[in-house]
Amino acid sequence: MEEKKTEKKNIFESIAKVMEDIGAVEKDSTNEQQRFKYRGIDAVMNALNPALVKNKVFIVPQVLERTREERKTAKGANMIYTVLRVKYTFYAEDGSCVEAIVPGEGMDSGDKSSNKALAAAFKYACFQVFCIPTEEMKDPDADTHEESEKIEYATDEMRRKFISECARIGKTKSSILEAIGGTTLAELTVEQYKVAMEGFRKTPDKTVA
Structure with a gap:
């Protein structure tokens, strides 16, 4: 069957x-x-x-x-x-x-x-x-x-400006990043960038010997 x-x-x-x-x-x-x-x-x-x-x-x-x-x-x-x-x-x-x-x-x-x-x-x-x-x-x-x-991260233009300002005042990028609570340039936030720019505006150019 x-x-x-x-x-x-x-x-x-x-x-x-x-x-x-x-x-x-x-x-x-x-x-x-x-x-x-x-x-x-x-x-x-x-x-x-x-x-x-x-x-x-x-x-x-x-x-x-x-x-x-x-x-x-x-x-x-x-x-x-x-x-x-x-x-x-x-x-x-x-x-x-x-x-x-x-x-x-x-x-x-x-x-x-x-x-x-x-x-x-x-x-x-x-x-x-x-x-x-x-x-x-x-x-x-x-x-x-x-x-x-x-978290808003800095744009390429902001990072270039950051590097330029570091050179203008004669400071290393790492020293400025440490001062603003940053770690690396790639992880720079917009808020940290603003803090850095405020400091840069108050800092004169590096004195050329």
């Missing part, structure tokens, strides 16, 4: 079945600084994984765009701010698929800003594609950072 083959579900049927199996994802994590509850990426993964496996759905991410900025907190700490534009492709067992493109943002003082941006993008892609029940979605991350400002 010939065994009857089971028809493979397409992605639209599969997503509907995943939605049935997921249910609600509770807010099981707490932001320690602002004391609000949120749905962590682990909770979303734990709820999704059994439903995805059962219904033979898998997800492939692709980062389409990435922007990174260095910012400073109000206390002067350096933070890396990353924004990713990520495409997630949801595949069913018959090979059919749908795509979702979402942004993700992350901020970290080390090397984890891209990781955080990916986690945020994935979490909200799944929230929206699978319509995961949620009361609100305004608190995406566990971390809360102080308000920060973007």
Whole structure:
């Protein structure tokens, strides 16, 4: 007797079945600084994984765009701010698929800003594609950072002017950079440049013997 083959579900049927199996994802994590509850990426993964496996759905991410900025907190700490534009492709067992493109943002003082941006993008892609029940979605991350400002670096023209002024007063670039709290000419900020220019204006030309 010939065994009857089971028809493979397409992605639209599969997503509907995943939605049935997921249910609600509770807010099981707490932001320690602002004391609000949120749905962590682990909770979303734990709820999704059994439903995805059962219904033979898998997800492939692709980062389409990435922007990174260095910012400073109000206390002067350096933070890396990353924004990713990520495409997630949801595949069913018959090979059919749908795509979702979402942004993700992350901020970290080390090397984890891209990781955080990916986690945020994935979490909200799944929230929206699978319509995961949620009361609100305004608190995406566990971390809360102080308000920060973007660092503006000096232009090539500013650096040339800086070098010219150092030569005019007979001082080395390194000595002036140290005086204004800078490190290297390549990392000269606009704010440091303004401080240096104010000092240059008050300094006479080097006396030629």
